[in-house]
Amino acid sequence: MTLASFISSGTSHAVLNGLLFFAFVLWLCLGFWAYKDAKRRMEDPLFVGLSVLVALVIPYIGPFIYMLFRPPEYLSDVRERELEIKAIEDRINAADHRCPVCHAEVDESYLVCPVCTTKLKQACVSCGAPLEPIWQVCPYCETPIEPAEPGAPPALGTRRPRRAATRR
Ligand SMILES: [Zn+2]
Ligand SMILES: [Zn+2]
Incomplete structure:
Protein backbone atom coordinates (compact mmCIF):
# COMPACT_ATOMS: atom_id res chain seq x y z
CA MET A 1 0.00 0.00 0.00
CA THR A 2 1.45 3.36 -1.02
CA LEU A 3 1.20 6.50 1.06
CA ALA A 4 -1.18 8.12 -1.43
CA SER A 5 -3.55 5.19 -1.34
CA PHE A 6 -3.38 5.16 2.50
CA ILE A 7 -4.28 8.83 2.71
CA SER A 8 -7.27 8.35 0.40
CA SER A 9 -8.40 5.19 2.20
CA GLY A 10 -11.20 5.09 4.75
CA THR A 11 -8.85 4.05 7.58
CA SER A 12 -6.82 7.23 7.27
CA HIS A 13 -10.00 9.31 7.44
CA ALA A 14 -11.03 7.56 10.65
CA VAL A 15 -7.57 8.13 12.15
CA LEU A 16 -7.60 11.76 11.08
CA ASN A 17 -11.07 12.28 12.55
CA GLY A 18 -9.95 10.63 15.78
CA LEU A 19 -6.94 12.94 15.98
CA LEU A 20 -9.06 16.00 15.26
CA PHE A 21 -11.54 14.98 17.93
CA PHE A 22 -8.69 14.43 20.41
CA ALA A 23 -7.24 17.85 19.52
CA PHE A 24 -10.68 19.44 20.01
CA VAL A 25 -11.17 17.81 23.42
CA LEU A 26 -7.66 18.84 24.48
CA TRP A 27 -8.37 22.42 23.36
CA LEU A 28 -11.59 22.47 25.42
CA CYS A 29 -9.85 20.91 28.46
CA LEU A 30 -7.07 23.50 28.34
CA GLY A 31 -9.65 26.28 28.17
CA PHE A 32 -11.52 24.79 31.12
CA TRP A 33 -8.27 24.37 33.04
CA ALA A 34 -7.38 28.03 32.38
CA TYR A 35 -10.85 29.04 33.65
CA LYS A 36 -10.49 27.01 36.87
CA ASP A 37 -6.93 28.16 37.48
CA ALA A 38 -7.73 31.82 36.77
CA LYS A 39 -10.72 31.71 39.12
CA ARG A 40 -8.47 30.55 41.95
CA ARG A 41 -5.95 33.30 41.31
CA MET A 42 -7.98 36.34 40.21
CA GLU A 43 -10.88 38.16 41.79
CA ASP A 44 -11.91 40.26 38.81
CA PRO A 45 -14.20 38.25 36.48
CA LEU A 46 -12.92 40.41 33.62
CA PHE A 47 -9.38 39.03 34.04
CA VAL A 48 -10.72 35.48 34.40
CA GLY A 49 -12.62 35.91 31.14
CA LEU A 50 -9.55 37.37 29.46
CA SER A 51 -7.45 34.39 30.59
CA VAL A 52 -9.96 31.91 29.16
CA LEU A 53 -10.13 33.94 25.97
CA VAL A 54 -6.34 33.82 25.55
CA ALA A 55 -6.35 30.06 26.26
CA LEU A 56 -9.07 29.39 23.68
CA VAL A 57 -8.27 31.91 20.94
CA ILE A 58 -4.63 30.78 20.65
CA PRO A 59 -5.06 26.98 20.72
CA TYR A 60 -2.51 25.11 22.89
CA ILE A 61 -0.09 28.06 23.02
CA GLY A 62 -2.60 30.33 24.79
CA PRO A 63 -2.60 28.37 28.06
CA PHE A 64 1.19 28.67 28.22
CA ILE A 65 0.99 32.40 27.59
CA TYR A 66 -1.58 32.58 30.39
CA MET A 67 0.79 30.61 32.66
CA LEU A 68 3.51 33.20 32.06
CA PHE A 69 1.32 36.11 33.11
CA ARG A 70 -0.96 34.61 35.77
CA PRO A 71 -0.65 35.80 39.39
CA PRO A 72 1.85 33.59 41.23
CA GLU A 73 -0.40 32.90 44.22
CA TYR A 74 -3.84 31.48 44.84
CA LEU A 75 -6.36 33.94 46.27
CA SER A 76 -6.89 31.64 49.26
CA ASP A 77 -3.16 31.79 50.06
CA VAL A 78 -3.14 35.58 49.74
CA ARG A 79 -6.16 35.86 52.07
CA GLU A 80 -4.61 33.47 54.57
CA ARG A 81 -1.39 35.47 54.64
CA GLU A 82 -3.28 38.76 55.04
CA LEU A 83 -5.15 37.28 58.00
CA GLU A 84 -1.89 36.11 59.56
CA ILE A 85 -0.31 39.55 59.13
CA LYS A 86 -3.39 41.18 60.67
CA ALA A 87 -3.25 38.80 63.63
CA ILE A 88 0.43 39.61 64.16
CA GLU A 89 -0.29 43.35 63.94
CA ASP A 90 -3.12 43.03 66.46
CA ARG A 91 -0.83 41.17 68.83
CA ILE A 92 1.84 43.88 68.48
CA ASN A 93 -0.73 46.66 69.02
CA ALA A 94 -2.06 44.91 72.11
CA ALA A 95 1.44 44.41 73.49
ZN1 LIG B 1 3.81 61.53 70.29
ZN1 LIG C 1 -4.65 58.98 93.10
Whole structure:
Protein backbone atom coordinates (compact mmCIF):
# COMPACT_ATOMS: atom_id res chain seq x y z
CA MET A 1 0.00 0.00 0.00
CA THR A 2 1.45 3.36 -1.02
CA LEU A 3 1.20 6.50 1.06
CA ALA A 4 -1.18 8.12 -1.43
CA SER A 5 -3.55 5.19 -1.34
CA PHE A 6 -3.38 5.16 2.50
CA ILE A 7 -4.28 8.83 2.71
CA SER A 8 -7.27 8.35 0.40
CA SER A 9 -8.40 5.19 2.20
CA GLY A 10 -11.20 5.09 4.75
CA THR A 11 -8.85 4.05 7.58
CA SER A 12 -6.82 7.23 7.27
CA HIS A 13 -10.00 9.31 7.44
CA ALA A 14 -11.03 7.56 10.65
CA VAL A 15 -7.57 8.13 12.15
CA LEU A 16 -7.60 11.76 11.08
CA ASN A 17 -11.07 12.28 12.55
CA GLY A 18 -9.95 10.63 15.78
CA LEU A 19 -6.94 12.94 15.98
CA LEU A 20 -9.06 16.00 15.26
CA PHE A 21 -11.54 14.98 17.93
CA PHE A 22 -8.69 14.43 20.41
CA ALA A 23 -7.24 17.85 19.52
CA PHE A 24 -10.68 19.44 20.01
CA VAL A 25 -11.17 17.81 23.42
CA LEU A 26 -7.66 18.84 24.48
CA TRP A 27 -8.37 22.42 23.36
CA LEU A 28 -11.59 22.47 25.42
CA CYS A 29 -9.85 20.91 28.46
CA LEU A 30 -7.07 23.50 28.34
CA GLY A 31 -9.65 26.28 28.17
CA PHE A 32 -11.52 24.79 31.12
CA TRP A 33 -8.27 24.37 33.04
CA ALA A 34 -7.38 28.03 32.38
CA TYR A 35 -10.85 29.04 33.65
CA LYS A 36 -10.49 27.01 36.87
CA ASP A 37 -6.93 28.16 37.48
CA ALA A 38 -7.73 31.82 36.77
CA LYS A 39 -10.72 31.71 39.12
CA ARG A 40 -8.47 30.55 41.95
CA ARG A 41 -5.95 33.30 41.31
CA MET A 42 -7.98 36.34 40.21
CA GLU A 43 -10.88 38.16 41.79
CA ASP A 44 -11.91 40.26 38.81
CA PRO A 45 -14.20 38.25 36.48
CA LEU A 46 -12.92 40.41 33.62
CA PHE A 47 -9.38 39.03 34.04
CA VAL A 48 -10.72 35.48 34.40
CA GLY A 49 -12.62 35.91 31.14
CA LEU A 50 -9.55 37.37 29.46
CA SER A 51 -7.45 34.39 30.59
CA VAL A 52 -9.96 31.91 29.16
CA LEU A 53 -10.13 33.94 25.97
CA VAL A 54 -6.34 33.82 25.55
CA ALA A 55 -6.35 30.06 26.26
CA LEU A 56 -9.07 29.39 23.68
CA VAL A 57 -8.27 31.91 20.94
CA ILE A 58 -4.63 30.78 20.65
CA PRO A 59 -5.06 26.98 20.72
CA TYR A 60 -2.51 25.11 22.89
CA ILE A 61 -0.09 28.06 23.02
CA GLY A 62 -2.60 30.33 24.79
CA PRO A 63 -2.60 28.37 28.06
CA PHE A 64 1.19 28.67 28.22
CA ILE A 65 0.99 32.40 27.59
CA TYR A 66 -1.58 32.58 30.39
CA MET A 67 0.79 30.61 32.66
CA LEU A 68 3.51 33.20 32.06
CA PHE A 69 1.32 36.11 33.11
CA ARG A 70 -0.96 34.61 35.77
CA PRO A 71 -0.65 35.80 39.39
CA PRO A 72 1.85 33.59 41.23
CA GLU A 73 -0.40 32.90 44.22
CA TYR A 74 -3.84 31.48 44.84
CA LEU A 75 -6.36 33.94 46.27
CA SER A 76 -6.89 31.64 49.26
CA ASP A 77 -3.16 31.79 50.06
CA VAL A 78 -3.14 35.58 49.74
CA ARG A 79 -6.16 35.86 52.07
CA GLU A 80 -4.61 33.47 54.57
CA ARG A 81 -1.39 35.47 54.64
CA GLU A 82 -3.28 38.76 55.04
CA LEU A 83 -5.15 37.28 58.00
CA GLU A 84 -1.89 36.11 59.56
CA ILE A 85 -0.31 39.55 59.13
CA LYS A 86 -3.39 41.18 60.67
CA ALA A 87 -3.25 38.80 63.63
CA ILE A 88 0.43 39.61 64.16
CA GLU A 89 -0.29 43.35 63.94
CA ASP A 90 -3.12 43.03 66.46
CA ARG A 91 -0.83 41.17 68.83
CA ILE A 92 1.84 43.88 68.48
CA ASN A 93 -0.73 46.66 69.02
CA ALA A 94 -2.06 44.91 72.11
CA ALA A 95 1.44 44.41 73.49
CA ASP A 96 2.74 47.96 73.23
CA HIS A 97 1.08 51.34 73.42
CA ARG A 98 1.67 54.06 70.91
CA CYS A 99 1.19 57.82 70.85
CA PRO A 100 -1.97 58.62 68.83
CA VAL A 101 -0.23 61.60 67.21
CA CYS A 102 3.32 60.52 66.32
CA HIS A 103 2.96 56.73 66.87
CA ALA A 104 6.08 56.66 69.03
CA GLU A 105 6.18 53.81 71.52
CA VAL A 106 4.93 55.03 74.88
CA ASP A 107 4.63 53.36 78.25
CA GLU A 108 1.24 52.82 79.84
CA SER A 109 2.32 55.05 82.75
CA TYR A 110 3.33 58.06 80.59
CA LEU A 111 1.30 61.24 81.05
CA VAL A 112 2.66 62.93 77.91
CA CYS A 113 4.33 61.59 74.78
CA PRO A 114 8.07 62.19 75.22
CA VAL A 115 8.52 62.64 71.47
CA CYS A 116 5.77 65.09 70.47
CA THR A 117 4.62 66.20 73.97
CA THR A 118 1.00 65.22 73.28
CA LYS A 119 -0.96 64.86 76.51
CA LEU A 120 -1.74 61.16 76.82
CA LYS A 121 -3.30 60.88 80.27
CA GLN A 122 -4.42 62.96 83.20
CA ALA A 123 -2.47 62.64 86.45
CA CYS A 124 -4.27 62.11 89.75
CA VAL A 125 -4.28 65.38 91.70
CA SER A 126 -3.57 63.54 94.93
CA CYS A 127 -1.06 60.77 94.11
CA GLY A 128 -0.03 61.68 90.55
CA ALA A 129 -0.90 58.25 89.15
CA PRO A 130 -1.76 58.16 85.42
CA LEU A 131 -5.52 57.90 84.97
CA GLU A 132 -7.54 56.31 82.20
CA PRO A 133 -10.01 58.77 80.57
CA ILE A 134 -13.09 56.73 81.57
CA TRP A 135 -12.19 56.41 85.26
CA GLN A 136 -14.39 58.29 87.74
CA VAL A 137 -12.13 57.75 90.73
CA CYS A 138 -8.40 57.17 91.16
CA PRO A 139 -7.97 53.44 91.87
CA TYR A 140 -4.73 54.08 93.80
CA CYS A 141 -5.84 56.71 96.36
CA GLU A 142 -9.66 56.84 95.97
CA THR A 143 -9.60 60.54 95.01
CA PRO A 144 -12.62 61.41 92.80
CA ILE A 145 -11.49 62.56 89.36
CA GLU A 146 -12.56 66.03 88.25
CA PRO A 147 -13.59 66.25 84.56
CA ALA A 148 -10.94 68.97 83.99
CA GLU A 149 -8.33 69.89 86.55
CA PRO A 150 -7.51 73.54 87.13
CA GLY A 151 -4.23 74.44 85.48
CA ALA A 152 -4.33 71.40 83.22
CA PRO A 153 -5.02 72.06 79.53
CA PRO A 154 -8.65 71.05 78.90
CA ALA A 155 -9.23 68.13 76.58
CA LEU A 156 -10.74 68.86 73.18
CA GLY A 157 -14.46 69.63 73.39
CA THR A 158 -14.41 70.24 77.15
CA ARG A 159 -13.15 73.85 77.03
CA ARG A 160 -14.91 75.85 79.71
CA PRO A 161 -17.03 78.90 78.77
CA ARG A 162 -15.10 82.19 78.99
CA ARG A 163 -17.46 83.68 81.66
CA ALA A 164 -16.72 80.87 84.11
CA ALA A 165 -12.97 81.38 83.58
CA THR A 166 -13.06 85.15 84.34
CA ARG A 167 -15.08 84.67 87.51
CA ARG A 168 -12.41 82.35 88.91
ZN1 LIG B 1 3.81 61.53 70.29
ZN1 LIG C 1 -4.65 58.98 93.10
